[in-house]
Structures are given as structure tokens and as C-alpha cells.
Amino acid sequence: MADILVAGAGPAGSLAALLLARQGARVVLADPGRPVAPRCESLAPAARALMAGLGLEPVLAAARLGQPAAMALSWRAVPEHRRFGAEAPWLLSRPLLHAGLRAAALAAGAVALETRITRLETGRARTADGGMLEPAVILDARGRAAGGLRPLAPARAALPFAGSAPEGAASMGIAALEDGWIWWAEARGQRQGIRVAAPATLSGMDGTARQDWLQAAHAPGLPDLSACSAGRPVPAGLAAAPETQPAPGVIRLGDAALARDPVAAQGLLHALRSASQAAAAAATLLWHPGEAGAAEAFLRLRHQADCEAAIAATAAAQAGQARHATPFWRGTAPAPEAPAAPPRDAALRLAARPARVPLLAEGHIRWTRGLELDATGQPLARVGPYPAAALLAALAAPGTAPELAARLARLGPATAAGPVIAELLRIGALVPGAVTPA
Numbered sequence: 001m002a003d004i005l006v007a008g009a010g011p012a013g014s015l016a017a018l019l020l021a022r023q024g025a026r027v028v029l030a031d032p033g034r035p036v037a038p039r040c041e042s043l044a045p046a047a048r049a050l051m052a053g054l055g056l057e058p059v060l061a062a063a064r065l066g067q068p069a070a071m072a073l074s075w076r077a078v079p080e081h082r083r084f085g086a087e088a089p090w091l092l093s094r095p096l097l098h099a100g101l102r103a104a105a106l107a108a109g110a111v112a113l114e115t116r117i118t119r120l121e122t123g124r125a126r127t128a129d130g131g132m133l134e135p136a137v138i139l140d141a142r143g144r145a146a147g148g149l150r151p152l153a154p155a156r157a158a159l160p161f162a163g164s165a166p167e168g169a170a171s172m173g174i175a176a177l178e179d180g181w182i183w184w185a186e187a188r189g190q191r192q193g194i195r196v197a198a199p200a201t202l203s204g205m206d207g208t209a210r211q212d213w214l215q216a217a218h219a220p221g222l223p224d225l226s227a228c229s230a231g232r233p234v235p236a237g238l239a240a241a242p243e244t245q246p247a248p249g250v251i252r253l254g255d256a257a258l259a260r261d262p263v264a265a266q267g268l269l270h271a272l273r274s275a276s277q278a279a280a281a282a283a284t285l286l287w288h289p290g291e292a293g294a295a296e297a298f299l300r301l302r303h304q305a306d307c308e309a310a311i312a313a314t315a316a317a318q319a320g321q322a323r324h325a326t327p328f329w330r331g332t333a334p335a336p337e338a339p340a341a342p343p344r345d346a347a348l349r350l351a352a353r354p355a356r357v358p359l360l361a362e363g364h365i366r367w368t369r370g371l372e373l374d375a376t377g378q379p380l381a382r383v384g385p386y387p388a389a390a391l392l393a394a395l396a397a398p399g400t401a402p403e404l405a406a407r408l409a410r411l412g413p414a415t416a417a418g419p420v421i422a423e424l425l426r427i428g429a430l431v432p433g434a435v436t437p438a
Contacts, residue, residue, distance in 0.1 A: 002028040004282055005125050005135035006110075007117035009033075011268060012254025013141030014101035015275035016282070019054075021108035023283055023363060028135065029105055030127070032116040036095040037231065038162055040065065040185045040192040042172065043090045047269040050276075059100035065091040066170025066187035072221040074175035076322045079220040091170055091187050092268075117142065122247045137282045138250045141275075146256035148246070149239035152307060153314050156180075156261060157202050158194040158236035161214055163228030165191035175219035176323045181263065182217050191228060194236070194262065198328060202233045219323075236262055238314050244278075244303045245296060249285060253278035258306050264313035270306065277302055277360065284364040295365040298358035301379060341425065342401070342432045349398045350391075351431045357381050357388070375428050383429075384420045385412045395430070404430070 006017040009031035017029045043060070051060055067088050073080040106112055116128040120140055125133045140146050165186040172185040179201055184193030195214055205213065210230040217225065238261040244252045254271040277299065284295040321329055342348065357370030357379035370388035371380040380388050386408060394407040401421050408417035424430040 002026050002111075002133065002135040003286055004028070004137050004139065005030060005117075005133055006139045006141055007031075007120065007125065008141035008143060008146075008254075008256070009102045009105075009112075010098060010141060010143060010254060010271070011101055012256075012271040012275040012278075013139065014098070014105045015054075015272055016139050016141065016253060016279040017110040018101065018105040018108050019276065019279035019363075020282060021105060021110040024109075025283070025286060027105070027110040028113050028133065029102070029110045030113040030115055030117050030125075030133075031102075032128070033114040036098045037160060038192070039094040039160055040187070040190075041092040041094050041097060041268055042185065042265065043092050044266060044269050045087050045089070047272055048090065050269070050272050056101075056104065059097070059104055060090070060092070062100050063092040063096035065093055065185075065190075067091065068170045068172045068185070068187075070171070072171070072173030072175075074173070074220045074222070074323065075320060081221075089172075091172065091185050120247070120250055122249045136249065137285050139278055139282060140246075140250060140252045140256045141254050141278075143255040144235055144239070144259050146241075146252065148241055149259060150242060151237055151239045152311055153238040153261060155199050156196050156235070156237035156263075157199040157233045158196045158262065159202060159210060159214060159233045160192070160194050160231040161225065161228040162190065162192045162231070163225070165189055165223070165227075173221055173223075175217075175222050176321045176329075177217055177219060178324050178326045179328050181321075182219070182222065183262065184223065186223070191223065191225075196236055196262065199233075199235075205233075235259070238264075238310055240303075240307050240310075244299045251278050251281055251299065257303060258310060260310050261314045263317045264310060265317075266313070270310075274306075280360045280364050284366075288364050288366070291364070291366045294358040294367045297379075298360060298365045301358070305378075341422075344402060345400055346432050347398050347400060348404060348425075348430045348432055350395045350429065351375060352380065352392075352429050354388075354392065355379060371429070373427065373429055378427065380429065383423055384416045386416070386420055391424075391429075395424075401425070401430075 003026040004020050006013045006029045009029050017027045021027045067090050070083040073082050117125050119126040167189045170187040174183045180197035182195045214230045215225050240258045241252050244257045253274045260267045281295040281299050284291050351374045352371040355372035356367050359368040359381040390411045405417040405421045
């Protein structure tokens, strides 16, 4: 009998299976084993750091196609060629990434089961051939195919394409079109990408019509797509499950919990973070049942924060588009305005109170002493390198932002103090209005 069933062997499911197998859990990784479409993924530096911290550099190295030095950007009034510098993303082969993570999970002790999971409920999972599995905990990593996602923004559809390209350095670009947008990348003589539009635009198109529509795309800097072949359209809009735990002992992760709109990027980073959090929650339910409430609270709060961040990122990316004022773009939500930074000499006070909050540490989740924001109720176990107890000790007395940063610097890394104060201002944990003591 398995301790953990992971349904779906994409990046999120495979990484969660790997982390749990490393901890000694008996993990079954169920996936039908269909070929992964030959697509290119863009991996942000933060995701590379996460993978490196898990010892998965060989997986990334095997899937790496190249590292573009710049991006062609036809998004605003004037086309740009934006250089990345040290923060350049990596271009990865999606099939090789999936295969590498799955192989790592199996090498760690997970057992493969080549079948599709059709139904999940507490302690039970039905397979496509009518079989029944009875694990202690179930992780649903079936992506959008899991169903039950609710749109958080206007619906979108993506038409993937792939073809040959001239040999040369890796490159990538994005361009706004009248009826949507298009992203492409080139590496190792291959050009791949997606063209995104409203689902109604692609509705009813056969293969020939999709090919013609792809090649009709025109924008400054867009390469010749005549050698590219269009695939089948797939859903691409921002959507989320109402909750990450649809039943006790069942946890959604990756795109099964929150499917980001590719216009906001960071989809792969979200999948990897979601896998780490779901694995910790599963370990808590399995080996620390007394902290099940902490795991449930942690997942609920993280899901809410992830959805809010994805909505803001999607709105900001769309609001930055200034080339077209067509129905597609007029239907997008405005980007939320960032709060104005207070003057350097403005007095600030801590707008949070002590509370019991969930904390992910050492592979599982537990209750700990923390802070709860006065305005929103958001819990804080730590911010950056500072645990909540250190924040409370350093920030209990009012002060200006530089003064508060100086206090924090005495308790931890000096370079982290300023960014932590900025983050506390952003989330409303520090607010103006206090009188600085003489």
C-alpha cells in the first residue's frame, strides 16, 4: 500500500514525488506516459536557485537549450531590444525537463504506475482501467486536466508552434498583436513558441486554418514563421481551483491548483514552489497528524496569496501593452496601483499583533509564534531571514524606515534589512502615522 499517490508526472508532480521519496515515503507516481509536446520553457533565475538548492542542477543542465542575452519586445509604442544581463532566463526543453524530473523521482524510490487517474476522493483513487488505489495522502498534479478551475481573468487559448531556425545564439521575443500576442524562442536551430488569443478566435479552425492564422502574425521583430508548424490549441487563461484541498487528504498542486496566464511568465517557478509546499503538507499529514490544521491553514493561505499575485502579475503585463486598443486588450483588467513609498523621514509603526501561524520548516508544516497583520489578517512566520520574533523585537518601537532597517541589521544580514523593510511596507505590516520618539 502506498503512503502517497501523486497523480501526474509533470514538473510539479515529479518534484513532489522526489521530495517525499527522499524522506522515505512510499510514493506511487501515476501518469499515462503520453509523449510530451516538444515545447520550450523559459526558466527564471529564482527557479534555477530553487532547483540548485534541491541538488537538481544535472536535470537542468540536461534540459538546457541556451541562455538568451536579450529579448525582442514589441509591446509598447516603440519596439525594444532589452538586454538581460546577469538575470537572463534559461531556455529549457519541456520533454527533457519532464523526463529528468521523473527519472530523479524514480531514482529516489518512487514507483511508476503508467495509468491515468480518473477520480480522487479521501483515501481512494480510481484508475482509467477500473482499478482502485488506497493511499494515505493523494497529490493531484494533473494540471488543467484535473478540472474544476475557475477563471480569474478573461479566457485565453494558446496555439503552440515549432520549426527550424538559423543556427546561432539563443534568442527570444514577445510581441503584441491586434487579437492577442505571440512569444517565441530560438536555440540549437529550432524555433518554438505560442500565439495567444481569445478562445473564440481559434474556435472552429481546422489544421490548415490554424497554420494560416499562425503565419499571418505580423509585428516588428517577429521572425519568419513559414517553417513553423502549428499544433493544437490549449487553454492558457488564468484560472484556479476554489481551494487546494478539495477533500481531506487530497492536495492540489501546480496547474491543478493555479494555472497562470503565460503573459505573466513564472509558470514553471510556480509549479516548483507549489510542489515543495504540497510535499511538505503531505509529509505533515502522513507523519505529523497533530499538525494537520497547520498544514491546512498553510495551504489555504499560500493559495490565496498565489492567486492574488497571479492576478496582479497578469494585469500588470497586459496593462503595459501600448500598441493596440482592440477588443482583446480592452477586455483586460487594469493593473493595481502600487502604494506610494513614504518619505524617508516619515515615522512608521508595526501594524501587526502576535499570533499563532503556520510555518514550513525541515520538510513539514507546524504551528509557531508569529505575527498577524491588523488590516488583512495575513499571517507572518518570517520575512526574509528574520523570524517574526525578531521582527517584533526590532520594530515594536516606531521609527523611520532607515532607523528600522538599522535595528534589523543588528539582528541579521545587513544587506537583507532594507529589502525586508520595503516588503513590510508593501504588505501593510508597517504603516505611517506614528510619532518618532525624541
